[in-house]
Amino acid sequence: MTEQLDAGLIGEQIAESDQLGRPSPAHEVGRARRRKEDSRLVTGRTMWTDNIQLPGMLYVAFLRSPMAHARITRVDTSAARSQPGVVAVVSGRDLADEQGSLPCAWPVTEDIVIPDHPPMAVDEVRYVGEAVACVVATDRYKAADALDAIEIDYEPLEPVLDMTAALAEGSPKVHEAGNRAFTWKFAGGDIEAAFRDAPVVVERTYVQQRLIPTALEPRAVVATTDGETFTLYSATQIPHVLRVMLALTTGIPEHRLRVVAPDVGGGFGSKLQVTAEEVLALLLARRLNRPVKWTESRSEGNLTVHHGRDQLQRISVAADRDGRLRGVKVDLLADMGAYLMLVTPGIPLLGAFMYNGIYKMDAYDFTCTGVFTTKMPTDAYRGAGRPEATFAIERAMDELAHELDVDPVELRRRNWIAHDEFPYTTIAGLTYDSGNYEAATDRALALFGYDKLRAEQADRRERRDPVQLGIGVSTFTEMCGLAPSRVLGSLSYGAGGWEHATVRMLPTGKVEVVTGTSPHGQGHETAWSQIVADALGVPFEDVSVLHGDTSVSHKGMDTYGSRSLAVGGVAVLAACEKVKDRARQLAAHMLEAAVEDIEFADGSFRVRGTGSGKTIQELALATFAAHDLPDGFEPALDADATFDPDNFSFPHGTHLCAAEVDTETGAVKIRSYVAVDDVGTVVNPLIVEGQVHGGIAQGVAQALFEEAVYDGEGNMLTTTMADYLIPSAADLPDFVTDRTETPATSNPLGVKGVGEAGTIASTPAVVNAVVDALRPYGVHDVRMPCTPERIWRTVAEARAAGTGTGAGTAPGTWTTAGTAAEGGPAPTEGGAG
Amino acid sequence: MPRITVTVDGVEYEEEVEPRLLLVHLLRDRLGKTGTPIGCDTSNCGACTVLLDGRSAKSCSVLAVQADGSDVVTIEGLAQGTEWHPMQRAFHEEHALQCGYCTPGMIMAAIDLLKDDPDPSEEAVREGLEGNLCRCTGYCNIIRAVRRGAQEMSRQEVRTA
Numbered sequence: 001m002t003e004q005l006d007a008g009l010i011g012e013q014i015a016e017s018d019q020l021g022r023p024s025p026a027h028e029v030g031r032a033r034r035r036k037e038d039s040r041l042v043t044g045r046t047m048w049t050d051n052i053q054l055p056g057m058l059y060v061a062f063l064r065s066p067m068a069h070a071r072i073t074r075v076d077t078s079a080a081r082s083q084p085g086v087v088a089v090v091s092g093r094d095l096a097d098e099q100g101s102l103p104c105a106w107p108v109t110e111d112i113v114i115p116d117h118p119p120m121a122v123d124e125v126r127y128v129g130e131a132v133a134c135v136v137a138t139d140r141y142k143a144a145d146a147l148d149a150i151e152i153d154y155e156p157l158e159p160v161l162d163m164t165a166a167l168a169e170g171s172p173k174v175h176e177a178g179n180r181a182f183t184w185k186f187a188g189g190d191i192e193a194a195f196r197d198a199p200v201v202v203e204r205t206y207v208q209q210r211l212i213p214t215a216l217e218p219r220a221v222v223a224t225t226d227g228e229t230f231t232l233y234s235a236t237q238i239p240h241v242l243r244v245m246l247a248l249t250t251g252i253p254e255h256r257l258r259v260v261a262p263d264v265g266g267g268f269g270s271k272l273q274v275t276a277e278e279v280l281a282l283l284l285a286r287r288l289n290r291p292v293k294w295t296e297s298r299s300e301g302n303l304t305v306h307h308g309r310d311q312l313q314r315i316s317v318a319a320d321r322d323g324r325l326r327g328v329k330v331d332l333l334a335d336m337g338a339y340l341m342l343v344t345p346g347i348p349l350l351g352a353f354m355y356n357g358i359y360k361m362d363a364y365d366f367t368c369t370g371v372f373t374t375k376m377p378t379d380a381y382r383g384a385g386r387p388e389a390t391f392a393i394e395r396a397m398d399e400l401a402h403e404l405d406v407d408p409v410e411l412r413r414r415n416w417i418a419h420d421e422f423p424y425t426t427i428a429g430l431t432y433d434s435g436n437y438e439a440a441t442d443r444a445l446a447l448f449g450y451d452k453l454r455a456e457q458a459d460r461r462e463r464r465d466p467v468q469l470g471i472g473v474s475t476f477t478e479m480c481g482l483a484p485s486r487v488l489g490s491l492s493y494g495a496g497g498w499e500h501a502t503v504r505m506l507p508t509g510k511v512e513v514v515t516g517t518s519p520h521g522q523g524h525e526t527a528w529s530q531i532v533a534d535a536l537g538v539p540f541e542d543v544s545v546l547h548g549d550t551s552v553s554h555k556g557m558d559t560y561g562s563r564s565l566a567v568g569g570v571a572v573l574a575a576c577e578k579v580k581d582r583a584r585q586l587a588a589h590m591l592e593a594a595v596e597d598i599e600f601a602d603g604s605f606r607v608r609g610t611g612s613g614k615t616i617q618e619l620a621l622a623t624f625a626a627h628d629l630p631d632g633f634e635p636a637l638d639a640d641a642t643f644d645p646d647n648f649s650f651p652h653g654t655h656l657c658a659a660e661v662d663t664e665t666g667a668v669k670i671r672s673y674v675a676v677d678d679v680g681t682v683v684n685p686l687i688v689e690g691q692v693h694g695g696i697a698q699g700v701a702q703a704l705f706e707e708a709v710y711d712g713e714g715n716m717l718t719t720t721m722a723d724y725l726i727p728s729a730a731d732l733p734d735f736v737t738d739r740t741e742t743p744a745t746s747n748p749l750g751v752k753g754v755g756e757a758g759t760i761a762s763t764p765a766v767v768n769a770v771v772d773a774l775r776p777y778g779v780h781d782v783r784m785p786c787t788p789e790r791i792w793r794t795v796a797e798a799r800a801a802g803t804g805t806g807a808g809t810a811p812g813t814w815t816t817a818g819t820a821a822e823g824g825p826a827p828t829e830g831g832a833g
Numbered sequence: 834m835p836r837i838t839v840t841v842d843g844v845e846y847e848e849e850v851e852p853r854l855l856l857v858h859l860l861r862d863r864l865g866k867t868g869t870p871i872g873c874d875t876s877n878c879g880a881c882t883v884l885l886d887g888r889s890a891k892s893c894s895v896l897a898v899q900a901d902g903s904d905v906v907t908i909e910g911l912a913q914g915t916e917w918h919p920m921q922r923a924f925h926e927e928h929a930l931q932c933g934y935c936t937p938g939m940i941m942a943a944i945d946l947l948k949d950d951p952d953p954s955e956e957a958v959r960e961g962l963e964g965n966l967c968r969c970t971g972y973c974n975i976i977r978a979v980r981r982g983a984q985e986m987s988r989q990e991v992r993t994a
Contacts, residue, residue, distance in 0.1 A: 034925055041933030042921040042940065044868020044908035051867035140862075141853070216872045216880060216934040216968045265870070265934030266968050298873035521932030521969050686928045690970060694931060697971030721877035721966070729959040729972040758971075 011625040021509030021617045023603025024539040028530035032686040035526040047262040049220035049235045050295045060294040061143035063133040063150050065125035068374040068714020070154035080149035085142030091133040092120030100249045105494035106346035112182040115175040117339040119276035126338035129303030159714035163333045163371040174372035181370035188427045189363030194327025198318035202400045208388045210310035210708040213381045217265020218301050223281035224291035229256045237267040238558040243550050245274045261548035264520035269380030270305045272560045299719045308381020310335035315392045323414045327363035330355045336370045337377035344379045351385030353428040357393040358477045359415040364427040374714050383756040386478045394474045394764035408473045432650045433745045440740045444654040444676040466664045470773025472657040474765035480753045481566030481649035498644035500555040501571035503579050505637040507624035509617025511543045516556020517568035518548045523687045535576035537603025562753030570747045571643035578639030583619045589630040649744045649752035653677035655761040659769035666792030670733045678740045681750035688754050695758020701727050703766035778803030837901035842910025850897045857881045857892035868909040879965030882938035883907045889945035908937035923982035931969035939965045943979045
């Protein structure tokens with residue numbers, strides 16, 4: 001016997017069961033909800049890309065260039081083809097007509113040089129690690145074995161490793177068109193006037209060393225096809241962008257290509273990319289008609305995951321005697337590496353509007369030249385352009401404070417935008433909508449015990465303590481919530497900055513949210529549930545969030561640039577508002593009242609002034625039954641929304657670092673670290689604090705530990721985690737964090753974003769502390785990372801040069817020529833190559 | 834090919850393995866124990882940490898043949914039915930994970946650490962977990978979670994004693 005399916009009957013069953021959700025008056029936004037994501041992550045029931053095993057799946061291993069720059073003169077894959085388990089061996093030459101060029105979506109100038117970038121090298125290799133051939137075999141060990149049997153002959157060419165030398169006449173060329181990719185300029189105000197007759201000018205050069213993002217999950221790709229349609233699983237931050245770009249690159253029609261980002265183990269910008277391996281996995285699956293998988297080893301990843309930073313910054317600051325800023329001039333060389341990848345040339349431009357920081361000034365001038373070298377391409381890494389800018393201005397402010405013999409906090413006070421001056425249009429043309437630098441700084445100073453630490457510093461200087469105390473200040477802001485589409489267009493970026501969301505009301509009153517953001521550790525499933533719970537008055541537990549699969553979430557711009565909440569979270573809220581609008585119409589109909597008389601609160605729609613009402617769950621069920629709907633009312637409450645912000649958001653904060661520097665060993669110990677951030681309205685304080693913690697750790701890592709080092713021939717010396725030191729728990733202190741809350745006025749949630757804040761703020765705070773500790777020795781800079789060796793050498797050189805007046809003198813009274821460290825493992829910039 | 838017998842999360846497996854097969858690949862590729870991930874190839878990151886005969890081991894640095902006759906516990910074998918291990922609960926409560934990739938290894942290493950020091954100081958936890966790297970959290974909440982887990986585990990021991 002089969003019972004006829006009757007929507008009304010099912011409706012009754014749902015209504016009578018305990019499945020129908022109930023409204024919830026809970027106020028979720030602002031609560032420290034434990035994360036929904038954790039359940040699978042703490043029990044190992046995860047779906048990392050490398051976990052995927054499909055019937056008949058083959059494994060790919062890549063042969064990579066051992067040379068920084070060479071012409072490929074011979075490729076012989078025949079011996080490898082006969083190795084056990086080998087199904088195919090494919091070289092760049094084999095794919096030359098098919099593989100296309102990896103995309104660059106940000107041509108920052110009209111005359112930019114965008115070289116052809118084949119996923120596997122065909123004629124020439126331009127960095128160590130560039131793929132030249134691959135083996136496809138029945139297991140990962142056999143694939144790796146067969147790589148040894150591939151024969152490639154190279155004719156060495158001159159490597160190009162130093163940006164300044166690369167731009168000099170007669171330099172060997174990375175590409176035929178030369179080593180200059182572009183020059184991009186921006187100016188505001190009269191910079192000549194600002195510098196002419198300026199009583200004080202501070203000019204400094206800072207090296208933003210090359211970094212390796214080091215998400216803990218190595219990249220992995222699985223591609224499969226039924227001959228007609230393709231599915232690509234990838235450890236990516238950008239399934240939606242990736243789908244479009246892969247369709248354009250491979251010629252697979254977009255509607256026949258599904259991209260899935262399963263559980264993704266961190267990104268920090270490194271998985272904001274269209275990689276050679278993703279393109280090649282699709283091409284191999286198409287060619288062999290079998291599923292293929294490639295999983296990166298860490299050593300392979302350090303060579304070939306795009307790198308971050310690598311800029312040479314020349315910054316000049318002009319000021320009056322009282323410390324008032326007149327102007328800032330920046331001349332930047334940005335190392336592109338060997339090719340322009342997805343947003344490589346745009347990264348330094350994301351900093352172009354931030355070198356003025358939180359300060360008022362009369363003029364600003366910025367020039368950036370992108371330079372090709374024979375190294376791994378650079379691209380987005382946490383903060384992307386903004387940490388570099390913040391570092392330069394915050395370091396320069398400390399230098400200016402020293403020059404003027406003013407407390408560095410006081411100098412900042414004299415120049416920053418006051419809380420009652422918002423909204424404020426800066427000299428770089430951005431309008432900061434809100435902020436309160438005074439409040440954040442006052443709170444940070446109190447938590448830090450600033451005066452007491454200054455007293456201890458004076459005492460240690462007096463005693464000529466070999467362990468000196470330094471205090472570093474960083475008052476930062478950032479432009480994030482990427483981004484208003486119109487602004488991106490004006491900067492020649494290839495896409496928009498909107499975000500999409502769908503909210504579906506299920507018959508039982510439960511809610512499915514589909515988001516275009518693609519979380520990989522940020523906790524969107526939890527935070528979006530909190531937003532929806534408040535907006536619709538449903539229980540937090542009744543909301544589920546779907547993401548990261550283009551067949552489920554068809555539209556999106558993904559996760560990077562601290563955009564997910566400030567753009568994607570707002571889209572979720574907007575979709576909820578549309579659901580409520582529809583529910584209100586239905587409630588009016590069912591309650592026989594005018595729509596204007598329906599009030600919504602805590603999940604119920606009530607007729608004003610009466611007791612009668614309908615819960616949102618009852619209304620969802622009523623649309624499922626569809627027995628009694630208003631004329632012309634589609635039987636659904638579901639809604640889509642796309643939000644495109646009018647402006648960036650501008651989180652800010654004050655970070656203070658106290659560092660003990662052992663002048664005899666060069667060791668740095670962070671004694672205390674205080675961060676007071678203002679990220680606007682907070683949806684989940686637990687998640688916000690976690691983001692700040694992790695961000696600070698990565699910024700501290702740039703200041704003290706990390707550098708991707710190439711030798712004089714372009715070989716990378718830091719291919720393993722034993723050589724590229726990401727900090728362990730033993731290397732870091734506890735961080736004291738607090739917040740002030742000045743809501744953003746640019747979106748209805750008042751949120752600003754928090755993903756990059758800690759990383760942007762912390763690097764200058766730490767280096768300022770290290771330099772501050774060493775001022776009595778006449779030291780005015782230590783090149784990052786401030787390793788013990790580099791600090792020791794700097795102090796030794798300063799002592800030898802007799803530039804300092806020695807510990808025992810009050811700050812600001814020594815006048816010295818200054819010494820900047822150039823020691824330590826810096827072969828390419830230091831000239832050892 | 835050598836034949837080995839290994840117990841993983843309470844289930845005994847007999848497998849023929851290449852001598853060079855890493856324990857972590859046996860777990861992941863052959864036994865479907867994908868809860869234990871791989872984060873590096875130089876035994877620095879600790880993501881693949883499991884308990885091997887009761888002590889923590891980086892399963893990328895152990896050959897499957899070396900585990901012959903051994904008892905292996907992975908992150909997937911910690912919970913008793915639906916009841917999480919106190920350390921799993923503590924990581925959840927203290928928000929000690931973001932992307933979660935290091936979490937299995939971090940939890941296994943933390944449990945092992947407490948065998949030598951059931952009530953570790955912050956300093957001791959930091960030193961004790963030096964071989965497990967996390968890129969997301971800055972470790973603050975991991976330290977709190979391990980100390981919370983330690984408290985909870987000692988309370989449980991008192992209850993079961």
